[in-house]
Amino acid sequence: MRGRLPALGSIAAVAVLIAVLPFTLSSYNVSLVAQVGIFFVAVLGLNILTGYSGQISIGHGAFMAIGGYTSAVMSRDHHTNLIVTMLMAFAICFVLGLLVGLPALRLSGAYLALATFALAISVPQLPLQWSTFLGGTGGVQSHTTVSDRWIYGAAWSCSAILFLLAWLILRGRVGRAFRAVRDSEIAATASGIELSLYKTLAFGISAAYAGVAGVLFVMATNGFAQPTEFGIILSLQILIGAAVAGLGSLWGILAGAAFVGLLPQVSTSVPVIGSDHGRDVVFGLMVVLVMLALPDGFAGLLARLRALVRA
Amino acid sequence: MTALLELQDVEARYGPVRALHGISLAVEEGTIVAVLGPNGAGKTTTLRAVSGTVRRSGKITFAGRSLGRLGPAAVARLGIAHVPEGRGTFSELTVWENLRLGGYTRRGSIEPELERVFTYFPFLSERRRQHAGTLSGGEQQMLALARAFVQRPRLLLLDEPSLGLAPVLVAELFRIVRELNEKEGLSVLIVEQNAHLALQAAQNGFVLEAGKIALAGTSEELRADDSVRRSYLGY
Amino acid sequence: METLTSPLAGLRARGIALGGAITVYLLLGGGAVFLLVGCLQSTRFAQLTVSGLAVGAAYGSLALALVLIYRATHVINFAQGELAMATTYIAYQLIQWGLSYWEAFAATLAIAFVLGTALELVVIRPVQHRSVIAAVIVSVGLFILIDGVVNWIWGGGIRFMQSPFSGSYDLGGVNIQHLYAGMLGVVLGCVLLVWALFRFTKLGLGMRAAALRPAAAALAGVRVDWMLALGWGLAAVLGAVAGMMYEPSQLLLTPTFMQEALVYAFAAAVLGGLESPGGAVVGGLAIGVFLNLLAGYLPQVVSLEVPFAFAVLLAILLVKPSGLFGRREVSRV
Ligand SMILES: Nc1ncnc2c1ncn2[C@@H]1O[C@H](COP(=O)(O)OP(=O)(O)OP(=O)(O)O)[C@@H](O)[C@H]1O
Ligand SMILES: [Mg+2]
Numbered sequence: 001m002r003g004r005l006p007a008l009g010s011i012a013a014v015a016v017l018i019a020v021l022p023f024t025l026s027s028y029n030v031s032l033v034a035q036v037g038i039f040f041v042a043v044l045g046l047n048i049l050t051g052y053s054g055q056i057s058i059g060h061g062a063f064m065a066i067g068g069y070t071s072a073v074m075s076r077d078h079h080t081n082l083i084v085t086m087l088m089a090f091a092i093c094f095v096l097g098l099l100v101g102l103p104a105l106r107l108s109g110a111y112l113a114l115a116t117f118a119l120a121i122s123v124p125q126l127p128l129q130w131s132t133f134l135g136g137t138g139g140v141q142s143h144t145t146v147s148d149r150w151i152y153g154a155a156w157s158c159s160a161i162l163f164l165l166a167w168l169i170l171r172g173r174v175g176r177a178f179r180a181v182r183d184s185e186i187a188a189t190a191s192g193i194e195l196s197l198y199k200t201l202a203f204g205i206s207a208a209y210a211g212v213a214g215v216l217f218v219m220a221t222n223g224f225a226q227p228t229e230f231g232i233i234l235s236l237q238i239l240i241g242a243a244v245a246g247l248g249s250l251w252g253i254l255a256g257a258a259f260v261g262l263l264p265q266v267s268t269s270v271p272v273i274g275s276d277h278g279r280d281v282v283f284g285l286m287v288v289l290v291m292l293a294l295p296d297g298f299a300g301l302l303a304r305l306r307a308l309v310r311a
Numbered sequence: 312m313t314a315l316l317e318l319q320d321v322e323a324r325y326g327p328v329r330a331l332h333g334i335s336l337a338v339e340e341g342t343i344v345a346v347l348g349p350n351g352a353g354k355t356t357t358l359r360a361v362s363g364t365v366r367r368s369g370k371i372t373f374a375g376r377s378l379g380r381l382g383p384a385a386v387a388r389l390g391i392a393h394v395p396e397g398r399g400t401f402s403e404l405t406v407w408e409n410l411r412l413g414g415y416t417r418r419g420s421i422e423p424e425l426e427r428v429f430t431y432f433p434f435l436s437e438r439r440r441q442h443a444g445t446l447s448g449g450e451q452q453m454l455a456l457a458r459a460f461v462q463r464p465r466l467l468l469l470d471e472p473s474l475g476l477a478p479v480l481v482a483e484l485f486r487i488v489r490e491l492n493e494k495e496g497l498s499v500l501i502v503e504q505n506a507h508l509a510l511q512a513a514q515n516g517f518v519l520e521a522g523k524i525a526l527a528g529t530s531e532e533l534r535a536d537d538s539v540r541r542s543y544l545g546y
Numbered sequence: 547m548e549t550l551t552s553p554l555a556g557l558r559a560r561g562i563a564l565g566g567a568i569t570v571y572l573l574l575g576g577g578a579v580f581l582l583v584g585c586l587q588s589t590r591f592a593q594l595t596v597s598g599l600a601v602g603a604a605y606g607s608l609a610l611a612l613v614l615i616y617r618a619t620h621v622i623n624f625a626q627g628e629l630a631m632a633t634t635y636i637a638y639q640l641i642q643w644g645l646s647y648w649e650a651f652a653a654t655l656a657i658a659f660v661l662g663t664a665l666e667l668v669v670i671r672p673v674q675h676r677s678v679i680a681a682v683i684v685s686v687g688l689f690i691l692i693d694g695v696v697n698w699i700w701g702g703g704i705r706f707m708q709s710p711f712s713g714s715y716d717l718g719g720v721n722i723q724h725l726y727a728g729m730l731g732v733v734l735g736c737v738l739l740v741w742a743l744f745r746f747t748k749l750g751l752g753m754r755a756a757a758l759r760p761a762a763a764a765l766a767g768v769r770v771d772w773m774l775a776l777g778w779g780l781a782a783v784l785g786a787v788a789g790m791m792y793e794p795s796q797l798l799l800t801p802t803f804m805q806e807a808l809v810y811a812f813a814a815a816v817l818g819g820l821e822s823p824g825g826a827v828v829g830g831l832a833i834g835v836f837l838n839l840l841a842g843y844l845p846q847v848v849s850l851e852v853p854f855a856f857a858v859l860l861a862i863l864l865v866k867p868s869g870l871f872g873r874r875e876v877s878r879v
Contacts, residue, residue: 401755415768
């Protein structure tokens with residue numbers, strides 16, 4: 001995602017792998033890999049915000065919730081096509097992200113983290129208050145449901161399109177501005193970059209990505225949007241995914257998405273401890289261990305390996 | 312007799328940057344030793360190597376003990392006080408708390424030490440409860456020194472103590488250091504831009520250039536050296 | 547609602563313009579007067595205020611734990627609430643094994659201290675020097691891990707823990723439950739002890755120095771790494787106090803009972819300014835009372851309690867981006 005497209009070879013390899021997988025896997029496993037695709041979109045979005053503008057968000061689950069609910073409500077009330085709801089979620093979350101990004105301008109570091117944390121806690125409470133429109137605790141059922149294969153295709157198509165989009169954005173002027181903002185805000189202001197514009201923009205873009213991930217997320221739960229699905233844990237998962245991914249590497253983001261998309265499901269079947277708790281014990285432990293081993297995430301590891309190879 | 316502090320082939324690095332390329336020097340017990348050199352020569356790094364605040368290799372012994380693997384806290388506990396460049400007082404703490412920290416490694420009451428220090432720096436006595444950040448720059452410099460004295464070190468590492476002080480105060484400061492040296496046998500390794508004053512106070516000196524010892528000798532020898540005269544004494 | 551720091555001197559030292567400090571104190575004073583008048587006017591208001599303060603003290607204690615760690619390492623410890631929850635389960639288990647409540651209380655504090663210190667040594671220290679973000683993520687991992695372990699050992703079901711306080715007494719016509727008075731007393735007592743430790747002991751001075759300027763503290767002979775580990779231990783103790791005192795107000799013990807408290811503790815810490823211990827406690831008390839009054843008088847918005855509380859918090863942050871008692875960072879925008 002830096003200046004050039006990462007080696008076309010590795011992209012082609014990923015693409016072929018993704019394209020072949022559904023024909024070799026069971027339906028359950030297809031849905032698992034689709035899950036990875038959904039997280040790929042969300043982690044990619046957070047990566048743009050954190051990695052390229054230096055802002056942190058613990059609230060991207062909130063944007064996923066907004067995207068998911070947009071899709072479910074539109075589908076329920078107007079039978080809107082899912083592709084269209086995806087575009088709507090992208091647009092709505094982009095605008096909301098800009099709106100959140102504005103007050104975020106005044107906050108920095110830990111304060112911003114906690115403000116977005118508040119967002120993650122608050123948004124899932126809204127359906128409870130406006131229950132006729134947003135379905136209360138019961139949730140909203142979309143009109144259309146789709147097969148696992150469909151979700152798989154949708155998730156990875158979105159991943160590909162949004163990855164390309166991210167590359168196009170980050171490659172040019174905007175990307176340079178983002179990096180300048182991250183590296184030194186004072187210098188960036190001095191060099192005439194409109195700091196607030198770009199910080200807000202980064203928030204908007206990354207929220208829009210989360211919105212799309214939210215639509216996919218709802219589709220993957222049989223088109224059912226429910227407040228509990230969008231709890232704080234989801235936001236934390238995206239954050240963990242981004243941390244495991246590290247900065248600006250396709251493989252890193254894939255690893256981060258796979259980590260949060262696969263590990264909890266896979267470790268549910270750990271025999272000794274028993275289903276749900278086993279999942280939490282294994283997942284929590286793995287998060288700790290991975291961060292101990294790779295404080296700069298998977299991308300950091302790759303960079304170190306590359307340096308080794310070159311040396 | 313072996314020296315109190317001895318450095319043999321000491322190297323130090325900041326990440327990939329090497330700042331000291333194998334220096335050897337010694338400080339005899341009860342002497343003042345000056346380190347001179349241009350900016351960036353590695354003077355500060357030399358003191359840091361002793362106090363353990365930079366990664367170093369080579370042999371460093373203090374009173375017969377190797378400092379090789381010790382961190383700054385352990386070095387301080389052996390009786391070495393380091394007053395870093397740019398003071399290093401705690402501006403958020405009170406003057407009294409700063410002095411108390413000086414006596415952190417000592418057991419029991421520090422009142423006697425405080426009395427002693429207040430005779431050298433009377434103004435501190437009235438300002439005990441004031442936050443160090445509200446002292447003037449020069450006053451903070453003196454607080455940093457006072458804190459080091461409370462520690463009652465065997466060896467004092469001073470990094471450009473005259474920085475930002477009025478000339479009268481600089482003279483006063485050197486007088487105090489010499490007095491402590493003469494009366495209490497305190498050993499001092501001092502980095503100082505004011506070579507004139509430094510060589511006056513010190514018995515021995517070293518000139519560092521680009522991370523290496525360029526010249527070593529007694530103060531008289533250094534004062535007599537042409538290059539030292541030209542570069543550091545200015546006549 | 548007293549603050550812990552010696553009022554104006556402390557604030558001035560943190561470089562806050564006196565004008566800002568006076569506004570904050572006026573605001574807090576106004577709030578206190580409002581509460582006092584309300585309590586005199588209505589017994590219901592008084593009861594809501596007392597129980598709000600009691601719960602708020604628990605938030606404040608947990609917030610103080612967060613602040614201690616944040617000040618020392620700039621890590622926001624997401625696991626703080628779950629650690630408090632886990633130690634409350636340990637207290638529960640000790641009582642099941644036959645200890646009296648207060649024996650279990652004391653033993654749990656000791657265990658919490660060891661646990662907190664050990665966590666810092668084993669999983670936080672190795673990453674903290676390399677990346678603060680990584681350390682925060684480790685704490686998120688701990689959150690999930692502790693949750694899983696507690697569920698594994700004790701199950702997810704509801705447990706009943708013996709309450710240390712029962713009955714009530716009458717104060718000027720207002721019926722006050724011992725529970726709330728006790729919570730308030732124990733939590734604030736522990737907070738005061740921790741404050742005294744920091745303020746009056748050499749160890750406390752060393753811990754403060756290590757948090758403020760680690761490099762300079764080390765030069766003075768302070769074992770900075772140990773101070774940070776001790777800080778985690780103390781934070782865990784404060785969390786355990788918060789957990790054990792908060793539990794009876796929730797009546798039930800479940801693995802999720804501290805999650806809401808953690809959210810409010812975050813809010814309290816931010817409100818206080820993240821670096822201000824006194825601010826965290828005041829923030830906790832304020833949030834406790836505010837939420838209790840809100841729930842008592844506007845029950846129809848109960849499901850919006852959290853968003854509402856955060857909207858207020860956000861509004862305060864927008865006016866004062868570093869919290870009520872926070873240091874003003876160099877403004878960059
Ligand atoms: N923290 C650091 N990181 C990287 N390089 C450093 C660091 N500190 C010093 N250096 C480098 O090490 C070399 C020696 O620095 P040092 O501070 O010891 O010089 P000095 O002799 O004390 O200079 P001055 O008279 O300006 O104080 C310099 O080249 C400097 O750039
Ligand atoms: Mg220097």
